[in-house]
Amino acid sequence: MNDEPRFPPNLVMLVSIVAVSTASILVRWSDAPAVIIAMYRMLISVVLLLPLFIRNDGVSKLRALGTRDLLGLIGVGVVLAIHFASWITSLGMTSVTSSVIFVHSDPIFVAVVSHFFLKERINGRVMAGIVISLIGVTIIAMGDAVVSEVSLRGDLLALLGGLMLGIYLLCGRMFRRNLDLTTYVVPVYASAALVLILMSILTGAKLTGYASREYFLFFLLALVPMIFGHTLYNWALKYVLAPVVSVSLLGEPIGASILALLFLNEVPSGLVLIGGAITLAGILLSSYHSE
Numbered sequence: 709m710n711d712e713p714r715f716p717p718n719l720v721m722l723v724s725i726v727a728v729s730t731a732s733i734l735v736r737w738s739d740a741p742a743v744i745i746a747m748y749r750m751l752i753s754v755v756l757l758l759p760l761f762i763r764n765d766g767v768s769k770l771r772a773l774g775t776r777d778l779l780g781l782i783g784v785g786v787v788l789a790i791h792f793a794s795w796i797t798s799l800g801m802t803s804v805t806s807s808v809i810f811v812h813s814d815p816i817f818v819a820v821v822s823h824f825f826l827k828e829r830i831n832g833r834v835m836a837g838i839v840i841s842l843i844g845v846t847i848i849a850m851g852d853a854v855v856s857e858v859s860l861r862g863d864l865l866a867l868l869g870g871l872m873l874g875i876y877l878l879c880g881r882m883f884r885r886n887l888d889l890t891t892y893v894v895p896v897y898a899s900a901a902l903v904l905i906l907m908s909i910l911t912g913a914k915l916t917g918y919a920s921r922e923y924f925l926f927f928l929l930a931l932v933p934m935i936f937g938h939t940l941y942n943w944a945l946k947y948v949l950a951p952v953v954s955v956s957l958l959g960e961p962i963g964a965s966i967l968a969l970l971f972l973n974e975v976p977s978g979l980v981l982i983g984g985a986i987t988l989a990g991i992l993l994s995s996y997h998s999e
Contacts, residue, residue: 717947720940721956728937729963731929732804733971735796738925741913742800745926746792747904752930754897757939761894769891777883781892784879785899787872792900793907795869801862804968805976806848808961809984810866815991816841817874837994844987851979880942889943958988 713720738745761767770778791811798807816838822828830838845867852859883892908915941956961984968974976984 724941725959731933742797748926750901789900789903791872798865811869813870814874841990847983
């Protein structure tokens with residue numbers, strides 16, 4: 709069968725989750741502004757994927773699309789840009805654990821958006837998952853509010869990143885039905901990069917002139933969490949069953965928290981750990997509503 713995967717999807721999923729878990733640490737190690745980190749992450753990712761895009765005749769495939777679809781891809785890129793800008797900014801304001809848990813609240817947003825805009829009914833299990841997650845989120849916010857108002861603002865930015873991630877995944881689900889991987893991700897990543905360049909200019913962040921160490925971190929962010937993380941994850945989603953996907957969603961918050969403990973000596977507070985466990989349980993419960 710032509711649709712048979714060349715590599716074991718579950719193994720690819722595992723590699724992608726480990727790769728994505730490194731993003732928080734790499735961001736924390738960088739001294740560049742958040743919007744610059746996000747911009748170079750997307751820009752270098754496009755450069756790395758461009759040969760595959762050209763090899764797969766991506767230009768011709770994009771030309772065959774209608775104006776509405778092309779504008780849609782650009783719109784997805786805008787959403788992705790906001791996701792990365794808000795989430796990376798949050799990492800400088802709150803703990804890694806809080807940030808990655810909030811940004812991975814996307815299944816909750818997906819369920820709500822699907823209910824109101826796609827007319828997909830929310831069943832009892834999903835509703836219970838949403839309520840449980842909200843309780844967990846409240847506990848985390850209470851714990852961070854005790855630390856500082858800045859931490860609480862960081863939580864809100866990460867939550868915005870989660871909303872954008874949910875919209876990004878919903879849009880991706882629709883576009884990936886008719887587009888192969890590189891034909892979808894390259895224009896989306898390129899659009900996100902252009903939006904982030906504009907955001908950098910508007911915020912007064914310098915586009916170049918950073919230390920060699922910073923450019924190396926930008927490259928690692930593009931190669932590891934973006935190419936071996938997000939892009940491989942998008943590939944694996946075509947072959948992996950929904951329950952496996954749901955469990956894998958919990959991988960990054962757990963992996964990132966462990967890496968933050970090992971490399972940043974960052975120990976989450978008791979309230980963050982309790983709230984995080986409750987939030988992840990709610991997300992897992994709500995993610996099992998469909999097969």
